[in-house]
Amino acid sequence: MSDGSVEERVIKVFAAFKKVEPSEIKMETTFEELGLDSLDGLNLIFELEEEFDLMVPDDKVKSMKSVAEAVEGIVSLLDAKESGGDSAPSPAVAAESES
């Protein structure tokens, strides 16, 4: 797992995906501004799930339209995971983290 705050790690994932410097990604940047279509978005969700070892449910995915909303979504899922909620990693991510 990478070091840094959730915000930094989310920005790092976005930056790696867009092949730009993390400094170019702002919290208020929307997916649209990044030129991401819905399939890119899906790809990013895969990356975020891998980075944070959790599963992002469909309703959360739909609510993520900006970097800030992605951070917010991940934070709430991590909180739920810590308190034993339903944010267990998907089988794929779970299998990966066991290996």
Added chain:
Amino acid sequence: MAKKSNTVINIEYAAARVGLALMGSLPRVAAVRLGIFILKTTSYLLKGIRRTGMRNLEIAFPEKTLNERKQILDGVFENLGRVLGELSQFDKYTPADLAKIVDFELDEETKALYDKCKAEGRGGILTTGHMGNWEMLVFAFAALYEPISYLARPLDNPKIEKMLTDFRTRFGNTPINKTNSAMLAIDILRKGGGLGILSDVNAHPKEGVFVPFFGVPACTPTGAAMIAIRSDSFIFPVVCVWDKATKRYKLIYGKLIEPPNSGDRKRDVVETTAAFTLEIEKLIRQYPEQWMWIHRRWKTRPPGEPSLY
């Protein structure tokens, strides 16, 4: 790509509308013959497109003679003419008409597998290609079996896009905009629905992965694989080809693909994409003259590799 002006949009639309209306006023056989005549004649004026087609065929079939490749390429334009001719009839067809010209039977083993997946409430992704009559595939499937949704990027001419969408959705199909609605596609699949995706085109590096296609790495869209993995849907590689012997359309298809769950998502996406691409290649090898060889399928190259065109 620059946005088209309203003038260009209207001129293109008027030409398409009038052309299709004229062809549509003919009986089906005449419309198809006219479509074939137009496309075959025009093809000789489109030198660059023919050059691309011949280059693709050289890449895919190095063992074939120049003459054999030319014959395949002529068949491509004949096939596109047939697609055009049939499309002009789409607003006239009834399910009974379609039943006379399409044969969408599955073999017993495939049907049993397909039915099993559907009975389990799982969605199915029809990964198809620009082969045979892909418009007829979704159109007739909806008329004779069940409506499906299809994922597509809208054309840059909204009026032509609407005209085509009206044709495609006459029997209940639902278009899903690829640019902003992948989650809608996932919703449909999670409810056991069907989704058609054209998955045989060159992809931009950020939208695809390199998998073998006729033995040469081809950047292939990963959308179908990602959606299948996310929604636990099976993938059914299928195309609708014209059978000259029976003078009917028929389905040819590959094996059903279960997306893997290895724990390594990236690898799963590549493997799934490679699996359905291989199945599509096998289908193309059966009817090479019905695939769209005029598209630069190997345009995107792995870093450091020179262009193949």
